[in-house]
Amino acid sequence: MKNPNGNEIIQLFESWSPKKIACMENDPIGLAIGTLNKEITKVLVTLDVNEQVADEAINKGCQLIIAHHPPIFRKLSNLRTDTPAGKLYEKLIKNDIAVYAAHTNLDVAVGGVNDLLADALKLENREILEKTYNEYLMKLAVFVPDDYADKVRVALSKAGAGKIGNYDSCSFSTNGQGRFRALEGANPFIGDIGEMEKTDEEKIEVVFPHSIKNKVLKALLNAHPYEEPAYDIYTLAVETNIMGLGRIGTLQQPMTLREFAEHVKKSLNVPCVRVVGNTDEIVSKVAVVGGDGNKYIHSAKRAGADVFVTGDMYFHVAQDAQSIGLNIVDPGHHVEKVMIKGVAEKMEQLCFEKKLAVQFIQSEINTEPFIFL
Known part of the structure; x- marks a missing residue:
């Protein structure tokens, strides 16, 4: 076993989640901060990168962070260290911690965010929702x-x-x-x-x-x-x-929309969900899109979904879904946290097969901004 450099780790990561499959124009994926040209012994896997996550990486001795949400989403016109974002970048650079972001490529990838959500919901006979x-x-x-x-x-x-x-x-x-x-x-x-x-x-x-x-x-x-x-x-x-965003599949057993909402809460470990539809209606075919899936209500309906699981549902889009007879369960954007465990375990296996001695640490920081009362 040998300690790899950052490039070796990212080459393995991109063997199953390559940049070319990203589906958002100008998606800021790839190396965002620091350098990969160094030896890596510990990698922190996280949904988001904030100052608490940076402190976690420092305290746990990580040289690299793999995140789903890019820490730099828009081009910088300056880099001031007296702003919250600038303070974060300064901390990461001073502690020689590189940050690599895998955004919509990880959504699309086989074994990525949407497959992990479908796994958690125990969907069978699974297919791609929207080919990209x-x-x-x-x-x-x-x-x-x-x-x-x-x-x-x-x-x-x-x-x-x-x-x-x-x-x-x-x-x-x-x-x-x-x-x-x-x-x-x-x-x-x-x-x-x-x-x-x-x-x-x-x-x-x-x-x-x-x-x-x-x-x-x-x-x-x-x-x-x-x-x-x-x-x-x-x-x-x-x-x-052929790859794409979202997954659609069937439940092991049909259930009411109310029962399914409880299944989502338990499976995705969230305190509550928002629901659109008749809670007594029987559902069996489920579409899921991690993050913000507002654009895909019609894709879900055309694919025959009884219910669509996605986050950040807008008021008027929810009304549109209601008008076309599509039930909605919104567990929030943060359910994409399933990628932390999924990515860490997959990368551990790939590195083990290549005889690379590197530890993948699952972030324990809760980056959900909302408090549910």
Whole structure:
């Protein structure tokens, strides 16, 4: 086991919650304060970063904070240390504590905020509520001498090509003959300069998401024996890596809206909820969006939800939901705190697999601004 630097930790984090899946324009995600170019032994995972959280990180000896809500949400025009925000930034910098924010990318990620909320509510038959990200598949067809076909296939598979659903190393091959003539200046692997050459070849076809195109091509060129490999590459009309905001699923057993509201309170550990709808109505299909989900009432209704769980519900949006027959349970924005335990446990497992000696500490500071009386 070795102590990693910050970059190694964040590379592992972004392997499942990459920046590219963020769905808010100019979302201030990534490294917000400090540097990752240092050894890390302890990481504090938190929903928010305030002065109490900064003190917690200092007291627990953390060199890095991973937060869901960005500590710097809008561009700074100055950095004054006589303001509450400036005082916080000064404390973090003076104590050499870096802050990394994962906002809407963590909402969208598989295993992120919305999956964790759906887990807590015990939703089954789960699907994405609102698609926000997808990639298209590409296909590579490459012509390889028979003796080198296996080597090239393995290299392409290691680069991520040929993964379809729960299968990897998928490919299709056909056999034929390749013909070519090497011109002056060439360094042919087979044949002589100026002579027509005919050789037995295998055509290997594999698919891959377009985001790894460069990685796949690099693997091909490194493994292929020819000086100038012949290959075709084209985009397919097939989506892959579909991700999005929110989740929708079914309860293990139908219940009344009143009973479901109590289930939400208990499952998400909140003292109270706001409810829109007939509390005696039976509900079984549930949509959930962590944080502010006002924009998604119609998505929830179109998906067939009986009830929509989200925070920060506006008065007029609640009336709109009522008018379209969609029940609402609002447990508040702060239920996104489920990410603290979820992220810490996932990162501990990933670092253990990579033999990285780093401790992920779950913040104990309650950053909920509201008091319920």
